[in-house]
Amino acid sequence: MTKKIDFSNINYYEQQPEDNTFSDIVIDITHRCNMECKNCYIPNRTFPDMNFEKFNSWLSRLSGKCMIRLVGAEPTLHPEIDKFINATTEHGHMNVLCTNGLRLSSTSFAQRLKETTLRGVYISLNGVDNDDWYEEIDELRCAKKKLQAVQNIKDFGFSIDTGTIIVKGINEEAPSRLLHLMDTKDIQTVTMRIKNVGQLGRYQKQEDENIKLAGLVKLCADQFQLSEDYIWSHYGKVHRYGGRVEPGTIEFPMDEDNTDRYNKRWIKITDWDTDNHVGIPDPGSKRRGRLTENWTIAPMYEHIKMNEGNY
Numbered sequence: 001m002t003k004k005i006d007f008s009n010i011n012y013y014e015q016q017p018e019d020n021t022f023s024d025i026v027i028d029i030t031h032r033c034n035m036e037c038k039n040c041y042i043p044n045r046t047f048p049d050m051n052f053e054k055f056n057s058w059l060s061r062l063s064g065k066c067m068i069r070l071v072g073a074e075p076t077l078h079p080e081i082d083k084f085i086n087a088t089t090e091h092g093h094m095n096v097l098c099t100n101g102l103r104l105s106s107t108s109f110a111q112r113l114k115e116t117t118l119r120g121v122y123i124s125l126n127g128v129d130n131d132d133w134y135e136e137i138d139e140l141r142c143a144k145k146k147l148q149a150v151q152n153i154k155d156f157g158f159s160i161d162t163g164t165i166i167v168k169g170i171n172e173e174a175p176s177r178l179l180h181l182m183d184t185k186d187i188q189t190v191t192m193r194i195k196n197v198g199q200l201g202r203y204q205k206q207e208d209e210n211i212k213l214a215g216l217v218k219l220c221a222d223q224f225q226l227s228e229d230y231i232w233s234h235y236g237k238v239h240r241y242g243g244r245v246e247p248g249t250i251e252f253p254m255d256e257d258n259t260d261r262y263n264k265r266w267i268k269i270t271d272w273d274t275d276n277h278v279g280i281p282d283p284g285s286k287r288r289g290r291l292t293e294n295w296t297i298a299p300m301y302e303h304i305k306m307n308e309g310n311y
């Protein structure tokens, strides 16, 4: 059952690119995907691929130095992915590719990306190395491809962020498997992002069946061999993002003495549960924007919610 949202609680607005105030902007360059995950906030596949010339022209109008997050559905399916990546840096911005990693399991595709200005890859690893978990969460036994993609990301010298949704009763041991994976692949610098199910788009757990923030902290403490107190001590601390504390986000180094956010292993726990007065994760975020169908920029979660089932 879809939760009823009181849209009057949502502070929705749009900005022209010249007036942009967001530091991170999500760009859905395609709505096509080669997976059918059970938790997907953009499940609509009917929109055409983004036009590169229009994107490039929009970038030339964009104010500020931004982190451009190339996402989708699955951005590697866009035939002009290279152009999109290069254009972001040509216009003075930073970029990251947010992908399910299936295409990156191909060495030739990884090589193709290496020839662009891409530096960072965020790969979703909901099942980590376990095909049963992938099947139950992402409807595809794809562990082999995911692990090859992780290897290619490392071998081709991209920085790596991983994203894992913890689904109660399925992959609650994912943090320890992630740690094992990083050890096996000898990946010493990584951000491992752990979150719960977000009730946006298509999802497999309602709020009352979802693991909550405290549950995520406990799992991480137990499996990363840290204390819960240590993790909670980082709640409300800001390591990035222009000084704004993000409610529901806890970011901390695995090595307690490490203060360099871009070095060694970090964990980022994010509460995607929508159990709040607005019904979206992190309402009111001024950091994350999303490029709309009309080439304006809107607050990301608010835009996704307002357009649920559409763009």
Ligand code: SF4
Pocket: 033, 034, 035, 036, 037, 039, 040, 041, 042, 043, 072, 073, 074, 100
């Ligand atoms: S979550 Fe990502 S990989 Fe999965 S179906 Fe949605 S867009 Fe595709």
